[in-house]
Amino acid sequence: MTDTKPQLPSYADPLGETLHMLKLNGTLYCRSELTAPWGIDLPPIEGCMMFHIVTAGRGWLEVEGEEPVLLETGSLTLVPHGAGHVIRSSADCPAEPLFDIPVERVSDRYEIMRHGGGGEYTHSICVVVRFDHVAAERLVALLPRIVQVDAWDSDAESWLQSTLRFIAREAKELRPGGETVITHLSDILVIQAIRSWLATAPAADQGWLAALRDGQIGRALAMIHRTPDRDWSVEGLAREVGMSRSAFSARFTELVGEPVMRYVTQWRMQLARTQILEGAVPLAALARQMGYQSEAAFSRAFKRMFGMPPGKVRRAPPLVPGQIPTTD
Structure with a gap:
């Protein structure tokens, strides 16, 4: 891989x-x-x-x-x-x-x-x-x-x-x-x-930024960010940072604003989208990199998040003088 x-x-x-x-x-x-x-x-x-x-x-x-x-x-x-x-x-x-x-x-x-x-x-x-x-x-x-x-x-x-x-x-x-x-x-x-x-x-001391600065939740986020392919679970992350499952889950949700496993899935899918935009990546290999055992499971998760299968995502065009897209 x-x-x-x-x-x-x-x-x-x-x-x-x-x-x-x-x-x-x-x-x-x-x-x-x-x-x-x-x-x-x-x-x-x-x-x-x-x-x-x-x-x-x-x-x-x-x-x-x-x-x-x-x-x-x-x-x-x-x-x-x-x-x-x-x-x-x-x-x-x-x-x-x-x-x-x-x-x-x-x-x-x-x-x-x-x-x-x-x-x-x-x-x-x-x-x-x-x-x-x-x-x-x-x-x-x-x-x-x-x-x-x-x-x-x-x-x-x-x-x-x-x-x-x-x-x-x-x-x-x-x-x-x-x-x-x-x-x-x-x-x-x-x-x-x-x-x-x-x-x-x-504002830098609130929400996700505060979570990154938190000694235990910040370490959990760093591990998710570094190794999205690991088979993460609430119990596993709590154990890694020395907290009980319930205390870790509650503190993570409080600071980050969403449950642990939802964050893991969103992080993986957004990383996958970035890689697809950067170039041709075989979906089977990308699925493994994001911790999925099958391309089909990965594709279903991707479509749930973005409303389209990964094969439909296209590289964003470069910014060109006089042709910058606007929201109009």
């Missing part, structure tokens, strides 16, 4: 392992050279995360139902759930629909936008990414509608600017492996923002 489990460092804590599993796909990179007055209306992008980094100047980011957020030089701002939003130079500046603004398309993954009225200069980076791993989907679902990191100290700011320059160079020169470099550096930027939120947000 092919080992498809992520190679996690043995010293990692369960929450750290979850961050280790974050994997971005379909990165689209846009460098914006903006002069006041300017405004851009970005459409909702289902299943994606967008983030903006201001490297010079300032602006405002507005998501419906949320307070406007000031984007200053050195700030990194995530819109985790792909919500439509507006960025503009000032609160009263009209916003042009994104796809009505001409861009210079450098490659399939990189474009340059020049927009505005010729006044004060703002330079920003916008990146659109898609998360494919089940761990990422669960984590991103818990994030607020806007996450901002703007308290960079001098060392961190220097590191951020160096990273952005490196991304821009790789995207522009299109050297072999450039897209992989861009994607991995984007991973780092997003994870840094999420780490900052985890360290300060009260």
Whole structure:
């Protein structure tokens, strides 16, 4: 059987392992050279995360139902759930629909936008990414509608600017492996923002995130995540973490928000879906990797969860400038 489990460092804590599993796909990179007055209306992008980094100047980011957020030089701002939003130079500046603004398309993954009225200069980076791993989907679902990191100290700011320059160079020169470099550096930027939120947000101490930090439930989650092919049971997991069956079951449900075996099944099925989207995987082998003794049993479980058999799942298309799918 092919080992498809992520190679996690043995010293990692369960929450750290979850961050280790974050994997971005379909990165689209846009460098914006903006002069006041300017405004851009970005459409909702289902299943994606967008983030903006201001490297010079300032602006405002507005998501419906949320307070406007000031984007200053050195700030990194995530819109985790792909919500439509507006960025503009000032609160009263009209916003042009994104796809009505001409861009210079450098490659399939990189474009340059020049927009505005010729006044004060703002330079920003916008990146659109898609998360494919089940761990990422669960984590991103818990994030607020806007996450901002703007308290960079001098060392961190220097590191951020160096990273952005490196991304821009790789995207522009299109050297072999450039897209992989861009994607991995984007991973780092997003994870840094999420780490900052985890360290300060009260919501990070609740639900699934609290369960990952719990000494016993966190260990149980890590074992499920690492070895989905094992024949897990409530009794077996309770024994592994040194708890009685009843106490373990009750605490798991309280923290995670669902019963143990439902979580195990959902984790397996979402992992399976990710592998199917990543390429052609023989269903018999995939069934074994997810702990099922037969392809038929695996297929029935998959269909119960997703409403379609695994053979109907298709790889999501890459994000292409000017052709990003919206929820409209």
